[in-house]
Amino acid sequence: MKLKFTKMHGAGNDFIVVNAIDQDVSRITPADWCALADRHFGVGADQILLVEKPSKSSADFKYTIYNQDGSLVENCGNGARCFVKYVHDKGMTQKREITVQIATGLMILTLNEDGSVTVNMGVPKLQAAGLPAVVDSLPSRKQGEDTLYAVNVNGGTRWLSMVSMGNPHAVQVVSDVNTAPVLFDGEALEKHAIFPNKANIGFMQIHDQHHISVRVFERGAGETLACGTGACAAVVAGIRRGVLSSPVTVQARGGVLNIAWAGKGHPVMMSGPAVTVFDGEVPLVD
Numbered sequence: 126m127k128l129k130f131t132k133m134h135g136a137g138n139d140f141i142v143v144n145a146i147d148q149d150v151s152r153i154t155p156a157d158w159c160a161l162a163d164r165h166f167g168v169g170a171d172q173i174l175l176v177e178k179p180s181k182s183s184a185d186f187k188y189t190i191y192n193q194d195g196s197l198v199e200n201c202g203n204g205a206r207c208f209v210k211y212v213h214d215k216g217m218t219q220k221r222e223i224t225v226q227i228a229t230g231l232m233i234l235t236l237n238e239d240g241s242v243t244v245n246m247g248v249p250k251l252q253a254a255g256l257p258a259v260v261d262s263l264p265s266r267k268q269g270e271d272t273l274y275a276v277n278v279n280g281g282t283r284w285l286s287m288v289s290m291g292n293p294h295a296v297q298v299v300s301d302v303n304t305a306p307v308l309f310d311g312e313a314l315e316k317h318a319i320f321p322n323k324a325n326i327g328f329m330q331i332h333d334q335h336h337i338s339v340r341v342f343e344r345g346a347g348e349t350l351a352c353g354t355g356a357c358a359a360v361v362a363g364i365r366r367g368v369l370s371s372p373v374t375v376q377a378r379g380g381v382l383n384i385a386w387a388g389k390g391h392p393v394m395m396s397g398p399a400v401t402v403f404d405g406e407v408p409l410v411d
């Protein structure tokens with residue numbers, strides 16, 4: 126079997142995008158997706174995005190996401206931007222605004238005239254239990270509207286904000302993202318016992334109330350050059366802590382994202398680039 130795909134990236138967060146409407150991918154296993162994402166023996170990617178037929182009549186497409194390790198993930202903001210560019214460029218729709226079905230509901234994606242993409246990321250969940258995170262035994266403190274939880278890891282205490290963007294995020298403020306122990310602490314926190322389904326771990330440096338830098342250790346992928354949901358979670362955490370004001374420019378290692386959030390009960394809006402790298406075809410399953 127030869128699989129046709131497109132390599133894309135959003136601010137350096139890279140993806141293999143597969144048309145699973147016109148290709149039969151039913152024989153492809155999570156292990157196959159993992160092999161395809163391998164950077165030495167496969168194509169290489171942080172995640173694999175499948176474009177599928179929706180099961181909900183209100184959606185234009187279904188959007189399924191596999192992590193680099195072959196595990197399924199609920200949401201991916203940078204991938205969502207690539208998704209709408211892909212279906213538009215491939216002639217699968219003429220609509221600039223589409224609704225996609227994801228694991229946790231529906232998401233609205235808009236391809237702007239300048240080529241950038243705006244994603245309605247939905248209303249964030251602000252309770253730790255919604256991640257889920259088991260925090261009952263942890264020390265906590267209030268900062269603004271947020272509740273921070275103290276987690277001991279690698280010989281130190283990390284004060285974390287808990288935000289779900291359809292997938293779980295724990296965000297901490299650091300003085301310098303360039304020197305923060307992202308790999309060391311990120312891996313330990315991702316798999317910490319308080320996160321039964323693991324979590325994405327964000328490290329946020331605040332430059333001013335409208336400008337931050339963020340690095341994210343993604344669940345199932347390790348550190349990526351950008352994480353859309355991680356950028357959104359960081360901005361939500363910062364606004365709730367009272368140290369950020371919408372809109373916020375987020376500098377990731379691979380590019381810039383723009384995030385706006387009007388506060389509790391409102392959706393997070395994310396805008397940023399989506400870039401096609403190349404089309405390819407690879408033998409995958411005999």
